[in-house]
Every structure is written in structure tokens, then in C-alpha cells.
Amino acid sequence: MLILECPCCGVKGEETEFAPGGEAHLKRFGPGSSEDDFHAYLFEKENPRGVHFERWRHANGCGKWFHAARDTLTLEVFGTYPAQTAEPPKDIRDKIAARRPGWRWREFS
Amino acid sequence: MSEAQSAMPGAAFEGAHTVRETGLCGMITLRGDLGASAMAEAVRDAAGTAVPGRREIVHEGASSVAWMSPDELLVMTEYARVPEALAAIGAALKGAHHLAVDVSDARAMFEVTGKPGAVREAIAKLCPVDMGHDAFAPGQIRRTRMGQVAAAFWMVDEGTIRVVCFRSVAEYVFGLLRDAGLPGGEVGLFG
Ligand SMILES: [Zn+2]
Numbered sequence: 001m002l003i004l005e006c007p008c009c010g011v012k013g014e015e016t017e018f019a020p021g022g023e024a025h026l027k028r029f030g031p032g033s034s035e036d037d038f039h040a041y042l043f044e045k046e047n048p049r050g051v052h053f054e055r056w057r058h059a060n061g062c063g064k065w066f067h068a069a070r071d072t073l074t075l076e077v078f079g080t081y082p083a084q085t086a087e088p089p090k091d092i093r094d095k096i097a098a099r100r101p102g103w104r105w106r107e108f109s
Numbered sequence: 110m111s112e113a114q115s116a117m118p119g120a121a122f123e124g125a126h127t128v129r130e131t132g133l134c135g136m137i138t139l140r141g142d143l144g145a146s147a148m149a150e151a152v153r154d155a156a157g158t159a160v161p162g163r164r165e166i167v168h169e170g171a172s173s174v175a176w177m178s179p180d181e182l183l184v185m186t187e188y189a190r191v192p193e194a195l196a197a198i199g200a201a202l203k204g205a206h207h208l209a210v211d212v213s214d215a216r217a218m219f220e221v222t223g224k225p226g227a228v229r230e231a232i233a234k235l236c237p238v239d240m241g242h243d244a245f246a247p248g249q250i251r252r253t254r255m256g257q258v259a260a261a262f263w264m265v266d267e268g269t270i271r272v273v274c275f276r277s278v279a280e281y282v283f284g285l286l287r288d289a290g291l292p293g294g295e296v297g298l299f300g
Contacts, residue, residue, distance in 0.1 A: 007177060008178065008179055009163065009164060009179070009252075010163060010164065011164070011251070011252075011253075013237065013253070015240075016237060017254050018255055040226055050275055059259075060252065060253055060254035060259045061252045062177065062178035062179070062181075062252060063178055063181075064178060064179070087172060091290040
């Protein structure tokens with residue numbers, strides 16, 4: 001079972017109370033961008049077995065979006081943090097390093 | 110004007126716990142800066158309460174105010190008082206960015222009563238929520254999933270829980286609450 005703590009309302013809820021929103025920290029490439037960038041934005045998503053950063057929405061709760069760092073294999077949650085965050089925060093990355101030495105995710109490690 | 114009707118007038122069930130539809134209830138969705146002094150004034154004028162803290166619900170007479178999200182409250186009062194409460198909110202928040210909408214007819218409310226353990230058990234059967242005495246108590250509100258739909262509930266006291274859901278799923282939610290109390294289904298986890 002995946003248990004997430006919503007940073008907006010503080011509820012520690014079980015997976016079915018939330019809605020997954022795909023990979024976190026994507027940079028949007030819209031009108032005026034190159035075809036390669038647009039293609040990468042649309043289709044080149046991370047799909048790791050292990051450390052991953054995702055967007056989630058507390059759909060059956062406060063309704064807010066937030067970020068979660070977790071392990072897709074063990075369902076261990078390293079932390080949740082506000083949606084208004086452009087990249088994985090330092091404290092979350094340190095927590096992951098302690099639990100998964102040598103981890104990598106895109107340009108972060 | 111037509112006569113307003115609640116979702117399931119008179120619906121009731123008696124089993125391991127009792128369920129009844131509460132009838133018409135005035136509800137206002139109020140969004141804005143919950144920390145602003147004008148918001149405190151609006152809530153006081155509309156419902157006579159202070160602004161509830163995170164995941165809390167406060168009561169005063171026939172009115173209640175529930176914390177729904179970091180920028181949203183649910184103001185509950187008598188159905189007929191909603192226009193008056195909306196006017197009070199509008200006056201207090203004049204010029205401030207906010208939203209106040211009458212959602213009374215978009216919702217349904219049920220009351221589950223019974224032995225303290227039985228009402229906790231009814232919710233625990235339907236929602237992924239820890240209903241243990243240390244985890245949930247009167248004064249708190251919990252928005253969650255009940256069966257397949259969104260719902261919120263709070264305890265009025267140890268033997269009374271109120272459930273609010275969208276009116277369009279009222280029959281479904283009533284059915285869930287009824288089935289959770291059918292004879293033979295008692296678990297007794299909460300005493
Ligand atoms: Zn939340």
C-alpha cells in the first residue's frame with residue numbers, strides 16, 4: 001500500500017484518496033519550441049524501477065496538487081513537498097541519498 | 110418560488126447504527142485568504158464562529174464552519190439563512206479577493222448515530238481513514254473517499270457522525286451507510 005502525506009492539508013492518506021499526475025518537474029515546451037523539445041516534453045518520461053519524483057493531487061481530500069519522492073519498487077516514500085517547487089529539494093535528495101546510496105534521477109543524484 | 114427539496118427526504122435506516130438524511134441544510138463554499146482579518150470578520154458575521162484551524166470544524170448554535178483546504182471553508186447554517194449569511198460575507202470581504210457561493214442544493218447530508226464504537230465502525234468500513242480514538246475525534250473534519258465517491262465527515266459527539274457528499278451521489282452514499290450497518294456485519298473493532 002502506498003501512503004502519502006499531503007503537505008497542503010497534513011492528511012496521511014492511502015493511495016486511493018489521491019490521483020497520480022505523472023512525472024514531476026517537467027519543463028513545458030509549447031508554441032515556438034523546437035520539434036525535438038516538444039517531442040521530448042510529450043513522450044520522453046522517466047519510468048524508473050526505484051527512485052522517482054511525481055506529481056499527485058489530493059483528489060478526494062483538499063483538492064491540492066503536490067510533489068512526492070518515492071521508490072516505485074518498494075513504495076517507500078522519501079517525502080512530499082509543495083507543488084510550487086521547480087526541482088527536487090535538497091532535504092529530500094539528502095534523505096534519498098541516505099536510503100539509496102548512488103541513486104540517480106535525470107540530472108539529480 | 111418552488112419548494113426546495115433535500116436529496117432524499119425522510120430516508121432512514123436502522124441496524125447496527127441508524128442513518129437518516131438530515132433534510133435541507135444551508136451550505137456556502139467560501140474561498141479566500143483564511144488568515145486575513147476580513148475573513149475572520151466574514152465568518153463571525155455569517156456563522157458566529159472563529160475561522161477553524163487546519164482540518165477542524167467549529168460550531169455555534171445551528172451554524173458550523175469546516176476547514177476544507179488551505180484556502181477554502183464550508184459554512185453551514187439554516188437553509189433559509191443562506192442569503193443573509195452570503196450578504197454578511199460579501200460585506201465583510203468587500204474589495205478582497207474571495208469567492209462565496211451557495212452550494213446548499215448541490216449537497217446531501219446524512220447523520221449516522223448509534224453506539225460510539227458502531228458509528229466509528231460504519232465510517233471505517235467505507236473510508237480509508239483511521240477511525241481509532243487517538244486518530245479521529247469530535248472537532249475534526251475529514252475529506253476523503255467513501256466507496257467510489259468523495260465525501261467528508263465529522264463527529265458531532267462520540268455517538269453521532271455527519272456525512273456530506275454531492276447530491277448526485279446521495280442514493281449511493283445512503284446505500285453504503287445502510288449496508289455498513291446490516292445485521293451480521295458487526296466487527297466490534299472500536300468497542
Ligand atoms: Zn490534502
